Amino acid sequence: MQLVIFFVLAAITTVAGIIMVSADNIARSIYSHVLALLGIAGIYLLLYAEFMAGVQVLVYAGGVSIMLLFALMLTKPAKGVIRALDHPRRVPAFITAVVLFGLLSFSIFQAKWPLKVEPSRVMTPEVIGKSMFADYVLPFEIVSVILLVALIGAVVIGVKGREDTDDEE
Amino acid sequence: MEFTLIIPEIIVFLTATAILILDLILQQEKQKKLLGFAAEAGVILAIAQLVRMFALGQQASSWGLLTIDTFGHVIKIILLVSTGLVILLSVDYFKTIISRKGEYYCLILFSVVGMMFMVSADNFISFFLSLQLTSIPLYILSGIDKNDARSNEAAYKYLMLGMLASVVMLYGMTFIYGFTAAANFEGIARQLTSLDLHENPILLIAMIFIFAGFAFKVAAVPFHFWVPDTYEGAPTPVTSFLATAPKVAGFAALIRLLTIAFSPLIAQWRTLFIILSILSMSVGNIVALSQTNIKRMLGFSSVAHVGYILMAFAIADQMAVSAAIFYLMIYGIVNIGTFAVIASVMRGEDHQIQGLAGLSKRSPLMSLSVAVFMISMIGIPPTPGFWGKFNLFASVVNGGMTWLAVIGIINSIISVYYYINVLRYVYGDQEIGNQQDKQARRPADPAADGLNNIPCLMRLAVVISLALTIIIATYPQPFIELAKAAAVALKTGLWL
Amino acid sequence: MIPLTYYLIFSAMLFCIGVYGVLARRNSIMILVSIELMLNAVNINLVAFSAYLRGDDPIGQMFSLFAIAVGAGEIGVGLAIILNLYRLRNTINIDQIDFLKW
Incomplete structure (x- = not known):
């Protein structure tokens, strides 16, 4: 059961993250960022880290995101929606990110972590x-x-x- | 709770807060100079306390997440001396350019507090947080000239890349923590001795990430890209601070990290540092050859010097580490001296090397200082730069990597060109004839009337740097012994 | 139960998405946001380790709290610099910020 919740949350957060880095409309990008932050708060709850989850929502989803939206509004062009215009570097960036992910996950799987089976509930x-x-x-x-x-x-x-x-x- | 151990840090911190409060009380422009003097007083007081603690020769003690030992004392003294010179330089530099002097001094002092903690940190948590406390004021200081687009751009690039480097470094730290279940350096070392690197490549990746963060902070290739832009764009006293203090603190923290926490993995990171060293020396020297802006040139020259220091990390025995500390001392003073001359002579100008043309006729003191500093950076005897490089190369040869020392020597020879180029303008006969050069020297700031009126405090900063350089050149031995004492004090398994 | 490695892979994925964002995005605020995502990924790592390591160590969570605070502060300063940038040049597209040549 917990596994299902984890995958759902992970999927939501990852998709939100991907939208965030590739959306053309920057406001939409920040909204999906907020969604990703909330998803991460959910993951903290799964890890029995309630305090972290609370702080995450308060500080990040609540404070920092609003700050970013303000900054966005203060720096927008004269008219029209704020567009991202990312074209030149997308492909090398994507390759770098994928290669890095491959390296990291391979190493993570390989390693012998000294750990317990269940997350501790005493935090x-x-x-x-x-x-x-x-x-x-x-x-x-x-x-x-x-x-x-x-x-x-x-x-x-x-x-x-x-x-x-x-x-x- | 042994608060007495961190009295120097507390002194600097209280000075910073006092300046903030004083800034509110002193409303008039004329009185703002008092803030600078207050900052200077705080720094001198802290140096005095540190000298006292050093002389008492206490054993290393742990407090909170810090280890207070002689190594820390020596490095902190170097840091504070550099800071004192920078503050001296700043008091008159900013007379008209920025209006927020209180914040300026208190940001420098807060950054120094961060550096002092960083040097003593023996835990990932205290290290990371003090690194942030060091860096954030530096980002702000680079951009403190709000209306100068270049200063702002310098701050922007520095902050973006700096944040990126911090996050990457933190990511590496989490994996080390995950493996060793410890955040303090000694605990990490204990756990790492029983782990095998080949079975767990994640450790190597984590280590590389951590070093990437360090390499950014001290500006080693390939993480040096922020240096030319930030050095050029930031106000010159800020650049002088950036070029010396964070590097000294960063290297000190790196020494502690490597010799204590990562000592079991020494075989692996020695190779990494060989690569970093060769890259930094070569790229720094070669790109410096083509620079026309003197601050950018000095930026790349500092990258090259970092390369020389990194050679010591490729060996990492006691001799090498003490050579590195000695080199940092000299590097700090000579660099601040150079920037002090630039700040005095070229206030508000465009900082092209040609702007120095004919300096010998206008101010013999400044020209002499520049000459001494440039020759010291090349490393020609009898300047202290020579002793520094000699020590470094000797320790490298002693460690069995003569080929690395040869690369270092070749790079020093390459560097002759761009350092002598500066002197060519200073002592050369080229008067500023044509209109183009006159244009380049027109002050952007009308109140800074160029050379005719160098404020006495800035002159004092140059004189002090020159004096220190000459002292170290004539009596290098005490300073070398100081560096050695610092290296010996590190409680590391590598040479205990 | 959920193995630790799942959390680690998840956070690695977020980290790499952030890396893509930093490299590909042109708008300065978006680059900041991507760095923030990377910081969140690091925090997940810390909290997960703290929960799963033998010994019930709160260090990971505490470190994570400190990292959140510092990250928020840095973003505040970053936004101030970006606002100033916009004030001076009317753009925050990093391709156009090149007074200081390479």
């Missing part, structure tokens, strides 16, 4: 939280600084027209 937010704030506080703090820097960067580069508030040269 509750409590376990993650305890681990994060006990052993891994430093990475947590580094991430907070990274987010501060990203905020500064977005303001410094993205916000328009602050130069005219300089009063003297």
Whole structure:
């Protein structure tokens, strides 16, 4: 039963991914990206990682996608639908991607992974939280600084027209 | 919790936050210079603390996901000295070009904090996150001149390729984690010793992905494509920062990764680095020959220097690693010096090599500095560049790969041409005669009135770089010993 | 039960779809989105390993959380740079962004 759910989710996500990279209408591309992200959230649920699934929906499907749509709207051409115009490099890109996938899947099958049969069910937010704030506080703090820097960067580069508030040269 | 171990990082971090707050308080333009001085003060304080910790000679200690040892101390001192020079250079450079000086200094300092953590990281998690903390401010800094299309393009290319490299590297890390069930370097090494690479090709692929990320960061071929555009487009002080600090930090982290985590796989990655080294040396030197923009030329020259350093990784014994660290020291100072001269002399111009024509008549100090730096980069005695290259080649020969050293020497000979080319303009008799050259030298920024008025702080930056270069040239031994102490301090199974 | 390799192959597939997107797409925002897809593939890898490895290790999931946060931050900065790019040149097609020659 779980296997069926997995294949359904995997199929949806993969198809959404393919539409995302090849759609000509860019807005449609972003919508299918959102669908792919939701599919991945479903996969996390299959792995009993509920917290991850929640974060995925909140941050990615909810936040980042909206941000992308905004950016898309702000950078569109004067009129008409936003077209992708991808023609020149499609074939070499496709070949590269396929070759890479072949290499990776061959190696993945070959390897002897040291693992269990069933995914563990103990990764509750409590376990993650305890681990994060006990052993891994430093990475947590580094991430907070990274987010501060990203905020500064977005303001410094993205916000328009602050130069005219300089009063003297 | 031993917070005292990371006091230098905390100092730099607090300075960065203080600058952000000060920026809000100081509204007037004139007072903004204070921010630069505050940044400089923070850096000097951190260097002092590091020297103290180094002198105390503590044993390596683990805290959080870091290993604080002498290796880290030495590298961090190199990083902070470079940063100090860059800040000195920036204070007057940006007088009119950008308006957000507070953010500029705090981004540099945050990036340095990231680098300092990266150098001490002994776990994939802390390493990856500190790598991001290093890189993201650099992306922003490359594009900080918002209205310059080239600066923006530099940031764009750097960010796109940088994100790609990070993701690829992370992918490789996940497979190593999956195999070894550990993210910390020592745990990984323990697990890897019992695994066979031939049965599990995924490990090799994972390793290649991880090295691809590194090669991007330090700009080794074939992952160097961002370098010419980003070096050319970013404001010159930012370029000087980019060309030195991330490379030093990246190499240091790589040394730690290779000697501790990947030490069981040494036979495999030595070959990879031979390839990377030869490619970087050759491509860097050959393409540099044809460049007319001096920042692009220096970009390719730095790719070549990375190639020389990678030779040490092909050997990876203690002698080679200490040679690499020593070379990084020299490389950092000489490069910043060169960029300092360019920033002083060519503010707001188009940065063509011809723009340097007749520099000897206009400013003897700058010309002398350029001459010393160019000769050091070639590696002619008695400059420190010679000692650096000599050490490197000696360690390569000692490791049994004389042919690799020969390739390095041939490449150094090739590099003579483009370094001397610069000096040809500087000391040559070609006055800027024709209209075309005069056009190229017309400042894009009217307030930067070219050579007549080099701000004293920028001159100071050049003088300090020149002085350090001459000091290392005359007394290389203490610095070589320093590099050796750093290499010895690494607790690796390779030479314990 | 679902073997671990299925998850790994799935994530490899998403990774390679992302690679195709990065190489083939001309619009800058689309390239960013493809990189994001690759990042998601990596996260699946991490979470799957974390679930299936002996020893009940939360490291994978935690690493994944950090990676999500950092990825979101990077995309924020990337979009700011792209917006500035658009402001200066009125296009975000990477074939047309070539003031700095190769």
